Amino acid sequence: xxxxxxxxxxxxxxxxxxxxxxxxxxxxxxxxxxxxxxxxxxxxxxxxxxxxxxxxxxxxxxxxxxxxxxxxxxxxxxxxxxxxxxxxxxxxxxxxxxxxxxxxxxxxxxxxxxxxxxxxxxxxxxxxxxxxxxxxxxxxxxxxxxxxxxxxxxxxxxxxxxxxxxxxxxxxxxxxxxxxxxxxxxxxxxxxxxxxxxxxxxxxxxxxxxxxxxxxxxxxxxxxxxxxxxxxxxxxxxxxxxxxxxxxxxxxxxxxxxxxxxxxxxxxxxxxxxxxxxxxxxxxxxxxxxxxxxxxxxxxxxxxxxxxxxxxxxxxxxxxxxxxxxxxxxxxxxxxxxxxxxxxxxxxxxxxxxxxxxxxxxxxxxxxxxxxxxxxxxxxxxxxxxxxxxxxxxxxxxxxxxxxxxxxxxxxxxxxxxxxxxxxxxxxxxxxxxxxxxxxxxxxxxxxxxxxxxxxxxxxxxxxxxxxx
Amino acid sequence: xxxxxxxxxxxxxxxxxxxxxxxxxxxxxxxxxxxxxxxxxxxxxxxxxxxxxxxxxxxxxxxxxxxxxxxxxxxxxxxxxxxxxxxxxxxxxxxxxxxxxxxxxxxxxxxxxxxxxxxxxxxxxxxxxxxxxxxxxxxxxxxxxxxxxxxxxxxxxxxxxxxxxxxxxxxxxxxxxxxxxxxxxxxxxxxxxxxxxxxxxxxxxxxxxxxxxxxxxxxxxxxxxxxxxxxxxxxxxxxxxxxxxxxxxxxxxxxxxxxxxxxxxxxxxxxxxxxxxxxxxxxxxxxxxxxxxxxxxxxxxxxxxxxxxxxxxxxxxxxxxxxxxxxxxxxxxxxxxxxxxxxxxxxxxxxxxxxxxxxxxxxxxxxxxxxxxxxxxxxxxxxxxxxxxxxxxxxxxxxxxxxxxxxxxxxxxxxxxxxxxxxxxxxxxxxxxxxxxxxxxxxxxxxxxxxxxxxxxxxxxxxxxxxxx
Numbered sequence: 001x002x003x004x005x006x007x008x009x010x011x012x013x014x015x016x017x018x019x020x021x022x023x024x025x026x027x028x029x030x031x032x033x034x035x036x037x038x039x040x041x042x043x044x045x046x047x048x049x050x051x052x053x054x055x056x057x058x059x060x061x062x063x064x065x066x067x068x069x070x071x072x073x074x075x076x077x078x079x080x081x082x083x084x085x086x087x088x089x090x091x092x093x094x095x096x097x098x099x100x101x102x103x104x105x106x107x108x109x110x111x112x113x114x115x116x117x118x119x120x121x122x123x124x125x126x127x128x129x130x131x132x133x134x135x136x137x138x139x140x141x142x143x144x145x146x147x148x149x150x151x152x153x154x155x156x157x158x159x160x161x162x163x164x165x166x167x168x169x170x171x172x173x174x175x176x177x178x179x180x181x182x183x184x185x186x187x188x189x190x191x192x193x194x195x196x197x198x199x200x201x202x203x204x205x206x207x208x209x210x211x212x213x214x215x216x217x218x219x220x221x222x223x224x225x226x227x228x229x230x231x232x233x234x235x236x237x238x239x240x241x242x243x244x245x246x247x248x249x250x251x252x253x254x255x256x257x258x259x260x261x262x263x264x265x266x267x268x269x270x271x272x273x274x275x276x277x278x279x280x281x282x283x284x285x286x287x288x289x290x291x292x293x294x295x296x297x298x299x300x301x302x303x304x305x306x307x308x309x310x311x312x313x314x315x316x317x318x319x320x321x322x323x324x325x326x327x328x329x330x331x332x333x334x335x336x337x338x339x340x341x342x343x344x345x346x347x348x349x350x351x352x353x354x355x356x357x358x359x360x361x362x363x364x365x366x367x368x369x370x371x372x373x374x375x376x377x378x379x380x381x382x383x384x385x386x387x388x389x390x391x392x393x394x395x396x397x398x399x400x401x402x403x404x405x406x407x408x409x410x411x412x413x414x415x416x417x418x419x420x421x422x423x424x425x426x427x428x429x430x431x432x433x434x435x436x437x438x439x440x441x442x443x444x445x446x447x448x449x450x451x452x453x454x455x456x457x458x459x460x461x462x463x464x465x466x467x468x469x
Numbered sequence: 470x471x472x473x474x475x476x477x478x479x480x481x482x483x484x485x486x487x488x489x490x491x492x493x494x495x496x497x498x499x500x501x502x503x504x505x506x507x508x509x510x511x512x513x514x515x516x517x518x519x520x521x522x523x524x525x526x527x528x529x530x531x532x533x534x535x536x537x538x539x540x541x542x543x544x545x546x547x548x549x550x551x552x553x554x555x556x557x558x559x560x561x562x563x564x565x566x567x568x569x570x571x572x573x574x575x576x577x578x579x580x581x582x583x584x585x586x587x588x589x590x591x592x593x594x595x596x597x598x599x600x601x602x603x604x605x606x607x608x609x610x611x612x613x614x615x616x617x618x619x620x621x622x623x624x625x626x627x628x629x630x631x632x633x634x635x636x637x638x639x640x641x642x643x644x645x646x647x648x649x650x651x652x653x654x655x656x657x658x659x660x661x662x663x664x665x666x667x668x669x670x671x672x673x674x675x676x677x678x679x680x681x682x683x684x685x686x687x688x689x690x691x692x693x694x695x696x697x698x699x700x701x702x703x704x705x706x707x708x709x710x711x712x713x714x715x716x717x718x719x720x721x722x723x724x725x726x727x728x729x730x731x732x733x734x735x736x737x738x739x740x741x742x743x744x745x746x747x748x749x750x751x752x753x754x755x756x757x758x759x760x761x762x763x764x765x766x767x768x769x770x771x772x773x774x775x776x777x778x779x780x781x782x783x784x785x786x787x788x789x790x791x792x793x794x795x796x797x798x799x800x801x802x803x804x805x806x807x808x809x810x811x812x813x814x815x816x817x818x819x820x821x822x823x824x825x826x827x828x829x830x831x832x833x834x835x836x837x838x839x840x841x842x843x844x845x846x847x848x849x850x851x852x853x854x855x856x857x858x859x860x861x862x863x864x865x866x867x868x869x870x871x872x873x874x875x876x877x878x879x880x881x882x883x884x885x886x887x888x889x890x891x892x893x894x895x896x897x898x899x900x901x902x903x904x905x906x907x908x909x910x911x912x913x914x915x916x917x918x919x920x921x922x923x924x925x926x927x928x929x930x931x932x933x934x935x936x937x938x
Contacts, residue, residue, distance in 0.1 A: 114847070115847065115851065118803075118844065118847055118848055118851065119851050121659075122593050122606075122803065122804065122848050122852070123592055123593055123594065123851070123852070123853055124591050124592055125592065125853070127851060127853070131856075133853070137591075178841060180659075180841065182659070182660055182662075183659035183660065183840075186655035186656070186658070186659045186660050186661060187655070187656055187659050189655070190590075190649075190651070190652035190655045190656050191651055191652065191655055191661065192655060192660065192661050193651075334587075334591065335591065371652075372647060372649065375587065378583070378584065378587055379587055379591050382584065382587065382588050382592070382596060383591070383592070384592055384594070384596070384602070384853065387600075
């Protein structure tokens with residue numbers, strides 16, 4: 001008997017859904033038709049929405065904002081870019097260009113202008129012209145320093161480049177405003193303690209100005225790392241869900257190896273959605289692919305591990321789409337989990353699984369978690385602009401000795417469970433010990449052991465960046 | 470020719486209002502009738518709303534939440550309170566009880582529960598059961614320490630006391646949750662730098678827990694300082710506006726002496742509202758009466774100064790209501806200005822005048838203002854739950870040498886203007902020099918000189934707390 005805490009919510013609809021679970025899909029289609037019927041929005045939606053299945057949740061703002069220029073325009077735009085003032089992008093800046101270009105942050109049309117930045121910091125949401133509200137909790141901004149600002153001043157457009165001769169995008173109708181780093185950090189993370197990974201990596205040494213504007217991406221962002229085929233855009237994901245006849249999509253965000261506790265949860269979620277009357281709920285297994293902190297398992301190894309889990313049939317490939325979410329990681333807990341959920345709406349997910357302390361980490365200075373472990377799911381369930389999304393909180397799974405496998409923790413018999421923390425898992429993999437049978441499929445576990453092995457070799461003067469074969 | 474920046478906004482209604490200014494009042498009455506017609510809300514509103522003029526803006530949540538118990542119930546409640554665990558209130562806690570009891574924070578029914586606290590920190594707004602959103606930007610919370618928590622644990626109600634035998638309120642259906650001070654401070658002020666006045670006074674040494682619940686106030690909060698008659702509740706203010714047949718109420722929040730630049734702005738606002746078609750716009754001159762930092766002019770002196778301004782006819786007593794806003798001051802800039810505006814909606818104001826850097830101060834450590842001077846009005850104009858309020862930003866007034874009086878600064882002839890900063894004003898008053906003719910009415914100026922005089926006397930061993938005669 002699993003202790004699955006199945007708290008679908010949407011405030012006033014909560015009771016309704018529990019009483020009439022099969023009515024959720026009709027409720028959603030009512031919602032969709034109501035939105036489309038809005039006379040203020042019909043025009044822009046009808047003309048610009050891609051033809052995806054009517055069963056999928058509508059993107060924020062009514063349409064996916066895709067910012068790549070037509071292939072026929074690329075040469076022209078490239079020439080145009082070469083004559084503009086140039087801003088050199090960092091690796092993380094490029095990841096944000098990628099995120100923006102594919103519409104994960106719809107309806108954002110580029111790096112945030114000040115009004116969007118302020119609304120993000122203060123309200124975690126942005127009001128659109130028609131008065132509706134979309135969620136937006138994490139600033140997606142581009143910092144420039146004083147000398148770059150001086151070079152740009154007077155221009156209405158700038159080129160964004162990786163190197164001088166390689167413009168990847170143009171930012172038009174630009175707006176430059178102050179980058180108050182302290183305030184940005186305090187309002188995003190709820191602390192200004194030194195040692196926040198994204199802050200150290202991307203903010204502390206960045207410029208004192210932010211430049212917003214509309215983005216025209218000249219060349220779709222590719223990484224040429226063997227994983228580009230896994231980087232489906234929201235539009236491609238929607239096509240894939242439609243191809244599979246999905247009538248519900250549930251997203252699982254992760255940045256760690258998948259153990260059987262995760263798998264149990266995902267499998268059980270599908271079972272429950274089927275019980276609720278959905279015919280074909282599809283899992284979006286969606287590892288984060290952008291910047292992560294140094295001690296996280298790198299994307300390559302994680303993807304290799306996830307593939308083993310699918311190969312072993314721990315997750316059913318028929319009903320699972322494995323894809324990479326290109327966003328960098330903030331580790332901003334309750335603030336960031338909203339971004340993780342919102343981006344998945346744009347990719348077609350109408351159910352979102354949220355765990356304990358999502359996007360959390362230890363306090364960089366104090367001996368405690370930075371965020372209350374329950375705040376993530378609480379904040380997510382109340383967040384403006386996410387009312388359409390069904391939040392599925394879950395209880396921690398643990399190793400059940402009576403079943404020789406992972407199960408949801410049953411507080412009535414705590415003696416039967418072993419908690420295998422991330423730290424313990426890493427220690428086991430590093431020392432090449434085996435976890436208890438049923439904790440993870442053997443193929444997946446082997447990938448982890450190989451990863452830590454490669455780290456040892458690197459430390460002993462081997463390869464500097466371990467990449468799986 | 471005044472440079473009055475008259476930017477009435479409410480996004481999609483902005484254009485409409487500029488084109489058809491006289492339609493604002495009918496737009497408001499449509500809004501009112503639409504809200505009342507909502508079947509989910511009619512019942513509670515009809516039974517509990519006080520009968521105020523239909524011309525005044527509706528309180529947040531549809532009704533003023535007044536939390537004082539009936540006089541007939543007081544003895545009973547007092548006895549009940551004496552048998553409950555007791556929480557001793559600080560002076561600032563009592564100010565918040567005052568604020569809550571009169572409905573300034575409507576629809577809050579007491580000190581915030583965790584869900585309200587989290588929404589305040591993350592979204593500066595709270596979603597009600599019917600799905601509507603009200604603004605709420607500043608946490609109104611009650612902190613308790615570990616030993617108080619132990620005493621309270623297991624009870625469902627607690628008594629709030631000033632001294633052991635004087636319970637002023639009961640908090641029922643209580644909820645205790647963690648007080649993460651760092652996160653609260655970071656998200657409210659956008660900095661955790663030491664030296665924030667409210668933080669030093671009310672947070673740093675407060676307990677590690679917050680206790681929320683519904684408030685039953687046994688005795689209306691009084692200060693017996695000769696100013697209680699100026700402390701009109703939102704309900705009393707609404708009655709006063711109705712008595713005066715106000716068809717528009719514009720609020721001016723202040724915590725400084727009124728000079729003729731302020732007066733000019735207020736007079737000119739009334740003129741513009743008349744031009745827009747309102748018949749009798751009333752000014753709510755609304756000095757903040759709760760906690761202020763040490764170097765602000767104390768309330769007693771400010772009130773004396775404001776009365777002189779009215780006596781001198783610089784402001785017209787016929788169209789001005791001078792009253793005290795009982796809230797303590799956070800000095801939290803763009804976050805706090807929303808609270809200042811929201812509370813005035815509850816008191817019946819549908820226009821709010823916002824200045825440069827509202828509720829701002831210097832950064833406690835760095836040589837700069839803590840907030841961008843324009844962020845207050847920008848954030849206010851975009852804030853969730855304040856769409857119904859008309860925001861009136863204003864340009865700084867300065868002393869115009871060509872007119873021998875205060876006027877709105879005209880950038881085409883900067884040489885004609887003298888800026889008299891707060892620091893300069895204080896220096897002049899301290900050294901008993903006179904400001905230029907027309908800067909402030911002589912009676913008002915005399916009060917300021919007396920105040921700084923009394924400070925000198927206090928420093929030289931005179932009275933410890935200066936109070937006007």
